[in-house]
Amino acid sequence: MYDVVIVGSGPTGLMLAAELKSAGVDALLLDRRSSQDLVGSRGGGIHSRTIELLDQRGIAQRFLDEGTTVQVASFAGTRLDIGQLPTRHPYTLALFQNHIERLLLEHALELGVTIRRTSEVTSVDCSAVDNAAVVLDSGERLDAQYVVGADGGRSVVRRESGIDFVGPDATRSSLIADVSVTEELPTAGKIDERGVHGLHAMGDGTVRVVLTEKELQRGTEPSLDDLRRGLVEVFGTDFGVHSPTWLSRFTDATRQAASYRKGRILLAGDAAHVHSPTGGQGIGLGLQDAVNLGWKLAQVVRGTSSDALLDTYHSERHPAGARALKYTMAQSLFQKADPRQEAMKDLLDEIVVGDGATRMAALISGLDVTYEMGVGHPLLGRRMPDLDLVTDTGPTRVFELLHSAAPVLLEFSGPSVNGVRARCDGPWELPVMGEVPAPTAILVRPDGYVAWVGEGTDDGLSAALTTWFGGTLPG
Numbered sequence: 001m002y003d004v005v006i007v008g009s010g011p012t013g014l015m016l017a018a019e020l021k022s023a024g025v026d027a028l029l030l031d032r033r034s035s036q037d038l039v040g041s042r043g044g045g046i047h048s049r050t051i052e053l054l055d056q057r058g059i060a061q062r063f064l065d066e067g068t069t070v071q072v073a074s075f076a077g078t079r080l081d082i083g084q085l086p087t088r089h090p091y092t093l094a095l096f097q098n099h100i101e102r103l104l105l106e107h108a109l110e111l112g113v114t115i116r117r118t119s120e121v122t123s124v125d126c127s128a129v130d131n132a133a134v135v136l137d138s139g140e141r142l143d144a145q146y147v148v149g150a151d152g153g154r155s156v157v158r159r160e161s162g163i164d165f166v167g168p169d170a171t172r173s174s175l176i177a178d179v180s181v182t183e184e185l186p187t188a189g190k191i192d193e194r195g196v197h198g199l200h201a202m203g204d205g206t207v208r209v210v211l212t213e214k215e216l217q218r219g220t221e222p223s224l225d226d227l228r229r230g231l232v233e234v235f236g237t238d239f240g241v242h243s244p245t246w247l248s249r250f251t252d253a254t255r256q257a258a259s260y261r262k263g264r265i266l267l268a269g270d271a272a273h274v275h276s277p278t279g280g281q282g283i284g285l286g287l288q289d290a291v292n293l294g295w296k297l298a299q300v301v302r303g304t305s306s307d308a309l310l311d312t313y314h315s316e317r318h319p320a321g322a323r324a325l326k327y328t329m330a331q332s333l334f335q336k337a338d339p340r341q342e343a344m345k346d347l348l349d350e351i352v353v354g355d356g357a358t359r360m361a362a363l364i365s366g367l368d369v370t371y372e373m374g375v376g377h378p379l380l381g382r383r384m385p386d387l388d389l390v391t392d393t394g395p396t397r398v399f400e401l402l403h404s405a406a407p408v409l410l411e412f413s414g415p416s417v418n419g420v421r422a423r424c425d426g427p428w429e430l431p432v433m434g435e436v437p438a439p440t441a442i443l444v445r446p447d448g449y450v451a452w453v454g455e456g457t458d459d460g461l462s463a464a465l466t467t468w469f470g471g472t473l474p475g
Contacts, residue, residue, distance in 0.1 A: 003144065003146070004026075005132075005146075005148070015287050015291065016293060048087050076345050087431075164258040175210070260272050260314040309468075320369050380452070384448050386399045
């Protein structure tokens with residue numbers, strides 16, 4: 001009997017396994033691939049909040065060293081300045097998935113995560129009350145207290161568990177490929193009534209091609225001839241494309257699991273939500289799912305918290321995912337040339353300014369995600385700012401205190417209750433809201449969200465500790 005079996009070692013599965021290991025729980029990570037290597041570079045890019053989560057575990061710099069930061073985002077063609085958001089990471093990081101997975105694998109292996117390769121899950125048994133099981137293509141059955149499906153948009157775990165996957169059907173499809181070319185590339189991409197098209201040199205002799213297809217296609221694997229034909233239709237030439245290392249098709253279909261939990265089965269990442277890649281939300285959403293779920297699942301497995309704590313995974317991450325999916329659907333509407341859509345773009349360009357632009361930038365970056373924790377101080381349920389602190393052991397910052405993936409009680413005045421005594425001389429600032437009153441104490445969950453705020457007394461602290469950590473502060 002395993003504590004947790006995670007199906008899928010993509011970014012979400014790797015991050016979840018690492019979070020569980022940091023919290024003292026061994027998870028078995030299954031993947032049908034023989035190695036972490038991906039065919040092609042895939043998609044790429046993570047936004048501010050996801051970079052913050054990596055920073056909270058002390059590994060953000062690894063990713064920053066290999067990617068490129070960009071302080072500008074856009075919505076419907078309107079440029080948005082992410083650089084003015086109150087975070088240490090006011091930018092998007094451009095980094096392809098193959099590199100993201102490699103760095104997350106390094107992190108997981110450093111912690112001692114166990115990965116079992118060439119293990120394809122064919123069915124799931126969730127009929128028992130006190131455990132779940134997966135069956136491999138070899139016929140082997142693996143029992144666990146909990147099974148997490150992080151196995152992508154075609155999730156076997158989701159399908160076998162009978163969890164509905166609901167949302168709008170696809171309206172268009174696109175080809176994406178890493179290829180070689182024999183002709184000079186166009187100086188710019190192209191947007192027409194079909195959609196967005198472009199060829200981009202990746203610096204290693206490979207060219208990334210994205211091409212919206214004339215008609216919606218799905219269910220069949222695309223060919224190099226399909227790509228050539230589409231390029232001729234749009235650009236008048238196929239640029240001599242040849243030797244594809246990766247060729248795939250994606251659509252703008254948007255689906256979300258009706259529930260992120262069914263008994264002993266949980267879903268995370270693309271297994272819980274799929275959408276158009278427009279806006280670069282996919283990898284970040286999965287990593288945020290993993291960090292939200294990891295510490296909760298660990299506490300339940302260790303017996304620190306009751307099974308009911310896992311219900312908060314769905315109640316927190318499902319609304320956050322739904323909001324991100326709405327954004328991707330809205331953004332994808334503007335990815336083709338149409339007089340009516342151009343008119344809407346022009347209007348939005350006038351509307352999305354000032355506070356509206358700040359709100360949109362906070363949404364895209366993930367910095368505005370709030371979890372419902374009742375009425376109280378503005379910090380309650382929001383991400384904890386990475387403040388510069390002075391403690392009894394010297395200067396530090398909030399995210400450094402979260403490297404161990406454990407909760408932190410910060411005390412700024414009043415009697416100590418076994419928390420970290422600290423002083424903060426700077427302002428407390430939240431995205432969109434601006435400066436908020438400084439608290440006298442604050443309880444920060446392992447995922448960096450505020451679970452309790454002290455305003456001169458410890459009223460409510462005991463209840464918060466009971467709700468989130470079984471009554472006492474771990475460690």
